[in-house]
Amino acid sequence: MNIEIQALSISVDKKTLLDDIDLTIKPNELSLLIGPNGAGKSTLLKACSGDMPPSKGDVFINQKSIASFSPLELAKTRAVMTQSYQMGFNFTVIEVVSMGCFNYEEDISQVQKLDILQDVMHFMEIEHLAERSFMTLSGGEQQRTQLARVLAQLWLPYEQDEARYLFLDEPTSSLDVFHQYHVLSLAKALTKRNIGVLAVIHDLSLAASFADQLVLLNNGKMVTKGRPENVLQRSHLEKVYGIKAEYYHHSVAVKPSVLLDQQQ
Ligand SMILES: Nc1ncnc2c1ncn2[C@@H]1O[C@H](COP(=O)(O)OP(=O)(O)OP(=O)(O)O)[C@@H](O)[C@H]1O
Numbered sequence: 001m002n003i004e005i006q007a008l009s010i011s012v013d014k015k016t017l018l019d020d021i022d023l024t025i026k027p028n029e030l031s032l033l034i035g036p037n038g039a040g041k042s043t044l045l046k047a048c049s050g051d052m053p054p055s056k057g058d059v060f061i062n063q064k065s066i067a068s069f070s071p072l073e074l075a076k077t078r079a080v081m082t083q084s085y086q087m088g089f090n091f092t093v094i095e096v097v098s099m100g101c102f103n104y105e106e107d108i109s110q111v112q113k114l115d116i117l118q119d120v121m122h123f124m125e126i127e128h129l130a131e132r133s134f135m136t137l138s139g140g141e142q143q144r145t146q147l148a149r150v151l152a153q154l155w156l157p158y159e160q161d162e163a164r165y166l167f168l169d170e171p172t173s174s175l176d177v178f179h180q181y182h183v184l185s186l187a188k189a190l191t192k193r194n195i196g197v198l199a200v201i202h203d204l205s206l207a208a209s210f211a212d213q214l215v216l217l218n219n220g221k222m223v224t225k226g227r228p229e230n231v232l233q234r235s236h237l238e239k240v241y242g243i244k245a246e247y248y249h250h251s252v253a254v255k256p257s258v259l260l261d262q263q264q
Contacts, residue, residue, distance in 0.1 A: 001063070001162070001163040002196065003025035003060065003062075004059070004060040005025075005057070006022060006058050007057035007058075008057035010052060016220050017043045021057070021221075022222070023044075023215060023222065025048065025165065025213075027164070027191065028191050030184075030197045030199070030211060030212050030213075031215060032207045032210065032211040033045070033215045034202070034215070035240065041169075042200060047059055048198060049080045050069060050078075061077055072103060075102070075103040076104075078165040078166065079153035079167070080150065080167045081149075081167070081171060083169045083173075090133055092132060093137070094117060096134050096145050097121060097149050098117055098152070100120070100150060100155075116155045116156070117152065119155065120155060123151060124144040126145055129145070139174035143173070143175060144183075147171060157193075157194075161194075163195070164194065164195050165197070166196070166197045167198050167199070170202065171201075172184065172203065173202070184206060184209070185210075187210070204232060205258050208232055208247055209228075211227075211228050213225060213226065214231040216236060224236060229249070229256070232246070244261035245259060
């Protein structure tokens with residue numbers, strides 16, 4: 001059980017956004033997508049989550065083509081947090097989080113639902129914001145609220161042995177350093193619950209610290225994928241980002257990071 005992306009290409013108006021991508025997302029791994037602005041990271045996430053149809057190739061979730069999933073089946077199999085999450089109405093935080101329960105709401109009692117909401121809000125440290133208007137929150141508080149919503153969507157195992165997936169587009173972009181680590185640790189912990197996580201991230205040191213599989217995209221193409229120490233090689237960083245930098249891991253007592261040369 002996994003996600004198999006096979007020879008995936010996506011074109012819009014004759015522009016190729018993704019070109020012949022092959023990739024496996026495993027349920028017991030945290031896969032992080034890196035690459036410069038416009039590389040195709042969000043497009044790949046949308047293709048994996050069923051929000052953008054392939055022009056060529058296919059995406060198989062647990063051996064079934066994504067095109068054959070019903071919207072409810074998809075909602076039970078994967079949750080998605082996109083980059084922008086404007087709310088059309090003035091929802092409170094708890095209302096936003098409870099939207100994550102829509103796919104199983106009818107199967108549980110009100111008390112069970114409140115328990116789930118409490119659990120995920122506790123996880124994301126937003127319990128104190130429950131009755132606040134979402135629109136009045138800071139950027140980081142909004143991001144943590146949306147993360148609680150997608151967690152709620154996957155909180156109940158609907159079939160224990162069926163792998164599920166979480167797609168996160170820049171989940172740490174508005175977060176302070178504590179919450180960046182908190183969210184990526186949480187993403188890693190979810191992989192122990194048979195949930196595969198694919199997240200877009202820009203911070204290369206965070207990527208080096210947390211990825212089981214790191215995927216480097218550039219101009220819609222896969223440059224390389226694998227362990228962070230192999231992907232974050234000097235030659236790749238120079239070719240793709242135009243920076244002189246390298247992966248550095250001083251000792252097991254500290255996390256690895258990507259260090260920039262003094263002279264660029
Ligand atoms: N619907 C669309 N129509 C035309 N071009 C698009 C469409 N969606 C994305 N693109 C273009 O495809 C390229 C890849 O976009 P994408 O959002 O996947 O990049 P990204 O790697 O996520 O970038 P960033 O790091 O800036 O968020 C960009 O050049 C973007 O302008």
